[in-house]
Structure formats: C-alpha cells, structure tokens
Amino acid sequence: xxxxxxxxxxxxxxxxxxxxxxxxxxxxxxxxxxxxxxxxxxxxxxxxxxxxxxxxxxxxxxxxxxxxxxxxxxxxxxxxxxxxxxxxxxxxxxxxxxxxxxxxxxxxxxxxxxxxxxxxxxxxxxxxxxxxxxxxxxxxxxxxxxxxxxxxxxxxxxxxxxxxxxxxxxxxxxxxxxxxxxxxxxxxxxxxxxxxxxxxxxxxxxxxxxxxxxxxxxxxxxxxxxxxxxxxxxxxxxxxxxxxxxxxxxxxxxxxxxxxxxxxxxxxxxxxxxxxxxxxxxxxxxxxxxxxxxxxxxxxxxxxxxxxxxxxxxxxxxxxxxxxxxxxxxxxxxxxxxxxxxxxxxxxxxxxx
Ligand code: KG4
Ligand code: ZN
Numbered sequence: 001x002x003x004x005x006x007x008x009x010x011x012x013x014x015x016x017x018x019x020x021x022x023x024x025x026x027x028x029x030x031x032x033x034x035x036x037x038x039x040x041x042x043x044x045x046x047x048x049x050x051x052x053x054x055x056x057x058x059x060x061x062x063x064x065x066x067x068x069x070x071x072x073x074x075x076x077x078x079x080x081x082x083x084x085x086x087x088x089x090x091x092x093x094x095x096x097x098x099x100x101x102x103x104x105x106x107x108x109x110x111x112x113x114x115x116x117x118x119x120x121x122x123x124x125x126x127x128x129x130x131x132x133x134x135x136x137x138x139x140x141x142x143x144x145x146x147x148x149x150x151x152x153x154x155x156x157x158x159x160x161x162x163x164x165x166x167x168x169x170x171x172x173x174x175x176x177x178x179x180x181x182x183x184x185x186x187x188x189x190x191x192x193x194x195x196x197x198x199x200x201x202x203x204x205x206x207x208x209x210x211x212x213x214x215x216x217x218x219x220x221x222x223x224x225x226x227x228x229x230x231x232x233x234x235x236x237x238x239x240x241x242x243x244x245x246x247x248x249x250x251x252x253x254x255x256x257x258x259x260x261x262x263x264x265x266x267x268x269x270x271x272x273x274x275x276x277x278x279x280x281x282x283x284x285x286x287x288x289x290x291x292x293x294x295x296x297x298x299x300x301x302x303x304x305x306x307x308x309x310x311x312x313x314x315x316x317x318x319x320x321x322x323x324x325x326x327x328x329x330x331x332x333x334x335x336x337x338x339x340x341x342x343x344x345x346x347x348x349x350x351x352x353x
Contacts, residue, residue, distance in 0.1 A: 251281050258289070
C-alpha cells in the first residue's frame with residue numbers, strides 16, 4: 001500500500017510517500033519561515049494562501065522525484081487538526097478532492113499523533129509501550145502510549161507551550177522568528193549560570209508543566225539589565241547569557257518531569273518529538289538522565305521533529321491497517337473537515353473494539 005501524507009497545519013507545507021513494503025520513499029517540504037519572518041510570527045491568512053500556492057507544485061515535484069504516478073497512490077492521509085483552520089482546510093480539501101478523483105480513501109490524522117509516531121520512522125524504531133514527551137509550538141504533553149490511539153495524558157502545560165516560550169524569549173531578545181533555533185544558537189555563547197532561572201512546578205509532585213512564569217522572569221531580567229549595558233558587546237553578551245539560562249531552565253524542567261513520568265509508569269522507553277525535540281541541549285540532557293536511570297530515549301532526526309509530511313503518511317499507513325478505517329465505499333458523502341481544536345484523548349484505541 002502506498003500512502004500520500006499531506007501536512008498543512010501551520011507554516012510548513014509537507015508531503016511524503018510511505019510504502020508498506022519499502023517504507024518512506026519520498027518527502028518534500030516547503031517552509032514558509034521567510035514569508036512570516038518580517039511579521040515576527042505566523043500570519044494565519046498568509047499561511048493559508050501560501051499552502052494553496054505551494055501544495056500542488058510540491059506534489060508534482062514529489063511524484064517526479066520519487067518516480068511515482070499519482071495513480072499508484074492507494075490512500076491519502078492529511079492533517080485534520082489541531083492547527084490553523086484556514087491552513088488545515090487547504091490540506092483537507094486537496095486530500096479529499098484527490099481521493100475522490102482517484103477513488104481511494106482519505107483519512108484525517110491528528111497532528112500530535114503524527115509527532116508522537118515520528119520516532120518510529122527511524123531505524124531502530126522504538127516499540128510501544130512507551131512514554132512520549134511531545135514538545136512543539138502549540139503543545140507540551142507527557143503521554144503514556146500503550147498502542148495506536150491508546151494515549152493516556154500524564155501531564156501537560158497549564159499555559160504556554162515550551163516552543164511558544166522559546167519563540168517569545170527570542171522575540172524579547174530581538175532574535176526574530178522562528179525563535180527556538182535562534183535561542184539555541186545564541187545559548188552556545190552564553191553563561192547559563194549568570195542569572196538564576198526558576199524550574200517551574202518541579203518543587204511539587206505531579207507531571208503538569210507551566211512556562212508563563214519563566215517567560216515573565218526572562219522579561220524582567222532583560223528589562224533590568226539591558227538598560228545598564230553601555231555598549232553593543234555587553235548587550236550581546238547579556239542576550240547570550242539570558243538565552244543560555246532560559247534554555248537550561250526549560251531543559252532541566254522537561255528532564256525532571258520526564259524522569260518522574262518514567263518512574264510513575266515504570267516504562268523503559270521514552271520518546272520525544274515535536275519542534276523543541278530538535279533542541280540539542282534537551283537531547284543531550286535526556287540521554288544522560290536516561291543512562292543514569294535506566295531508560296532508553298528515542299527521537300526522530302531533526303527534520304522529522306518539526307512539522308513534516310512523513311509523520312502524517314506514516315500515521316495514515318498505521319491507521320489504514322485497521323479494517324474500520326478502510327471503508328472507502330461508505331455511503332456517506334465525503335466531507336472537507338478541519339478540527340482546529342482537537343484534544344488528543346478523543347482518539348480511540350485502534351484494533352481493540
Ligand atoms: O512541531 P513544530 O514544528 O510545530 C508545531 O506543531 O508547533 O514546532 C515548532 C516549535 C517552535 O516553537 C520552534 O521555536 C520550536 O519548535 N523549535 C525549537 C527548536 N527548533 C524548533 N525550540 C528549541 N530548540 C530548537 N532547536
Ligand atoms: Zn507540529
């Protein structure tokens with residue numbers, strides 16, 4: 001079975017082809033970063049329009065590069081939510097129209113399930129059960145995964161997502177958008193010990209997180225100290241030290257919560273995914289703690305941590321193996337649907353009805 005995956009939930013147009021025999025046989029990504037950079041963040045209407053412009057040319061390119069005809073595709077998986085409604089509708093409408101024309105099924109995939117399954121695209125693939133740390137621009141969640149669709153939420157952020165905190169810190173320091181990679185780069189030149197940063201919600205039991213206090217603390221530090229900088233060099237050092245201290249606080253906080261989640265569940269395998277999982281300091285920290293406490297940690301390659309079509313094609317392929325998902329001849333008319341808000345726990349376990 002050959003599955004085409006379509007991801008358009010935010011500011012990346014992602015496509016991929018997943019073959020049940022050969023695995024991932026092609027992928028293509030168009031990032032809108034340059035388009036949104038001058039606004040300091042994603043402008044939803046511009047995102048939708050750019051997906052409209054780029055999606056079909058990107059599909060033609062993917063088919064050409066992979067040596068595949070559109071007629072060879074057996075099913076289409078697309079991101080149905082959560083995300084920006086206009087952006088989601090572009091992927092959904094395109095997927096449903098193509099599926100109708102080709103007489104094949106189209107399946108709406110939960111974006112966070114895509115992230116959650118992305119580490120399984122790697123070799124060796126982690127196997128379930130595992131605990132998943134999902135850290136992206138919109139979500140920060142710890143989930144116990146016992147099967148496809150069998151997701152128990154262990155904890156989540158009560159306010160900002162980890163990626164959002166990176167993005168806001170970058171904006172504060174004048175580093176532009178997207179913030180995560182910029183903060184991480186600058187942190188390499190900074191002294192994480194110069195200022196004290198809190199490790200939010202680690203002094204009490206539980207697996208929930210919170211990053212808005214850390215954001216306020218960072219803003220206060222910047223306001224207090226930037227006015228005392230007498231030259232550009234001192235200001236740049238201040239930026240780097242704040243970036244380093246902030247990043248270390250996020251990394252420590254996430255690491256403490258992951259260790260607790262592993263203890264609480266007794267699982268041996270941790271996976272992490274989502275844009276913030278591309279953060280090198282977080283990867284190294286978790287590896288160390290995993291070695292010390294006896295659990296394995298897996299994450300996807302950088303390009304599959306951030307939004308991409310491969311994770312959607314793969315999630316689609318896994319779900320399409322369930323007989324109940326494979327009924328293209330169902331009498332209901334096809335519908336173009338997006339779910340900008342879609343709690344992950346609404347997904348049902350697959351294969352155990
Ligand atoms: O998963 P993703 O591509 O999109 C969402 O579903 O949100 O995640 C994007 C988020 C952004 O907030 C971005 O700043 C953050 O991931 N990010 C990083 C890094 N690369 C991307 N955060 C920290 N360090 C990085 N290297
Ligand atoms: Zn994402």
